[in-house]
Amino acid sequence: MWKRDLLFWGLVLIGIGFLGQEFLPSSAPDANAQLRPARPESNQKPVDPAAVSQSVARLDEILEVSWQDAGLAVAQPVDGMRLARRLSLTLAGTVPSLEEIRQLEAIEEDRRLEAWLDYLLVDRRTADYLAERFARAYVGTEAGPFLVYRRRRFVTWLADQFAVDRPYDELVREMLTADGLWTDTPGTNFFTLDLLPKETGFDEPEVTSRFARAFLGIRMDCARCHDHPFAEWSQQDFHHLAAYFGQLQHTFIGLNDGDEDYTVDLHQTGDEELVETGVPFAEEALPGNGTRRAQLAAWLTDEANVAFPRSVVNRIWALMFGRPLVEPVDDIPIEEGVEPLLDYLAADFVAHDYRLSHLIRVIAGSRAYQVDSRIETTEDAEGDDASFGDLWSVFPVTRLRPEQVASAVVQASSLRTRDYQDHILFRIARTFETTNFVQRYGDAGELELEPEAQTIPQRLLLLNGQLVKQKAAVENMAVNASARIAALAPDDASRIEIAFLTVLTREPSEGELAHFIARFSEVEESRKGELLEDLFVTLFNSTEFLCLN
């Protein structure tokens, strides 16, 4: 009996703690609070600000030359808050909380970018978010073979690597040469995804296709079956590359390499032919010894192999701008000079030890990342606002992906930062809510970086769906921002301002403020909550909220 009592009082105490945590702190955020993430990873190598500035200056030079040559108008720089929003959305997949905005406001304007990058790059949310994006490139979203493939284990491992800013070449080498069980050597999941059922063999062509797209940024899929007249890669190239995976085997000790030859029925004659290993370019980078996978990994990450750093630069750029330097993100021509920005950033990435944090800081520090998405077109300028984006003199306006919209709605409906400090019950609830939303919004899986316009079901979901309705509801005093603002803000103007800050990370314009003050003055005090709820739903439905800009 006493056990049950103990359990009861335990639950009551947890409940009280849980409510207290939500109600008491930070209804008025403390401006002096340090900007510090909930789960910082402290063992990152410190950054060298001088190295970053040097790289940024060179990148800006290339950008400016291209703008001058094209005679392009360049958009104005955006303010620190808009920049913080861009970074949060593209690196952590959500918007800054009011709590974070207040902390950022306490920092001098010219130090905000650096402070915000320092904050985001050690935040576990960033590692998790980037890991999921990269995992989609490596292994897609399929559930894969039962038992021998554990996607979640793989993504968590990737996130752990990103969290400590592990050099990217090292990370990929470890993944490609991983031996053992998929549980304690999570990198092996890259291969076990294509373990064929009921045999010990692997689907080598499938592994090869994924390898080429993920790490070389080239699509060799067509070369798998035939020589395409205009393609850069022949069927021979493809199968020589596939031969590097030809000795993969899966035994009771997990993944390892055997010593059989790799044979393929190349001409569909029914005769298996022996295929030797071979790389499609940069042969000089190939080492003379090691297992086949070790040779391939060494070749891939050798400085002579430009395809490898370009593939990651193009992907990080795509994540940060909503659009890659070269489209599609995983099909980059192998010759030099196709995209000078790509060539430069790839070389800079290699020169700085393949550190993603350096690459991200350089891109974020560039003028291209800091220009507005708005441009006042004059009559003598050619093209429309969208075409200016081709040379990055205007920040591209691209739709947010479903997981960004869901996280942004959840974050914007709360004044506090929603992160790993949240109570476990909140985190579980959040997972359910966002998963459901993402499913209905339509997840494009591994092709998520392709351009897409908004759809009608997405709009219906935003206008009438559960998540938006619940997150805007003013009844929910325990969590919702709308409810707290309705109850705590002193007057209409501050209600409107806080709502704008919370959802759009900016103050309302004069026109907007005047419009909504007039709107709020139409009703008596007791019905302000209803208007605030409407304001949140309206802001959630605005194009500004739904796109990266």
Add this chain to the structure above:
Amino acid sequence: MSQLTKWSPPMEHCSAARSTRRAWLRDTSLVCGAAWLTPLASALAREAESPAAKRSGDPPQSVILLWLIGGPSQLETFDPHPGTRIAGGSRAIETILPGVKVGAGLPRVAEQLDCAAIVRSLNGKEGDHNRALYLAKTGYRPDPVTFHPSVGAICAHQLPLGNTEIPRHVSILSGQNAGRGGFLGAGYDAFKIGDPANPVPDVESAVSNKRLARRMSDLEVLERGFSAGRAQAVEDLATHTTVEQARAIMSSEQLAAFDVEQEPAELRAAYGDTPFGRGCLAARRLIEVGVRCVEVTLSGWDTHINNHELHANLLEVLDPALATLLADLRQRAMLERTVVVCMGEFGRTPKVNALDGRDHWPHAYSALMAGGGLNRGLVIGETDPEGGREVANPYRVADLHATVYESLGIDIALENLSRAQRPIKISEGTPIPELIAS
């Protein structure tokens, strides 16, 4: 919560109107409802489907796809081999077609087979659920760099708009497997709903029209500000047009097509008091208002264990729903304008395993096809009674797709451009000659 109800007065006048309409339908159905199921009505309906009537009718316009997800066993459904070793004790029954048998769990479908065709020789080459389902839905094997559109997306893309205000590609009970627009764009993704017994998700405003109008006019203020200097970019995102389109759907009378409660009780009972049965009934109502493709999913066929019993349970759901759908479409002279396909992503092994289950078998499985002017009352292909992989007259899944498009008047040779600017044919299959030959 009390405040919420105060803020969002349910539109009493609407619900009152609806209940009167329902009452009227209920009352009239007592008189007329039962009559349509009589043999006389069936005979009249069959008369209306005579070749002359078929030619004079409108061209086919819609597709209803019934997906049996998990991989139904051909041996317990459309391709039984009673008395053989591979039957594993499963029984078969005679059908309205002389000499053609189906699994014992399909007595009502057996009576409708004169308006359908069974293809028993499908060969899919994909033994994994996801990959095989991709093939079944798109007619193409998965390709990591090309995201093919599903049948429904192609229908919505190719067939005329008509007067349809609601989404023209609807997926019922499909969860994460709903048809996708692929490279045609997410705009052609299916609109997803669950059990039609529940309200259609996201189409009803939680607030009064007055508040909704207020939100919309406030949104315009925000949009005007944001579009300045970004006009083209915003237009490309289509965020403004979706507001208009979403509101048109929210206020459309055609939404009533989702509401199966408006059908006579007898008819609802005939389809079966199950989500799948209601889904099939909703499918018929939806194509009546011009929806181009409705897919309805019945999951649970992945019977690696205890195959016979699990199949028997599922067939109790499938049999009334499929049979009634065919009869209902026939009775309304809609079958000739609608193609119905019922299939899974693959079949199941002829060999019964040690756990009384059957495993995946993509080598030779069955599909049922009906309507759309396709030839009917026939069986195509034949599988080995010993359970071998070889089949007589084999067809690929792509051929099935080509047949559907052919019957809808969609040119299969037409090429759409993939995202990588690669021309991709509507279908790379060949229409099944037995089904389309006149």
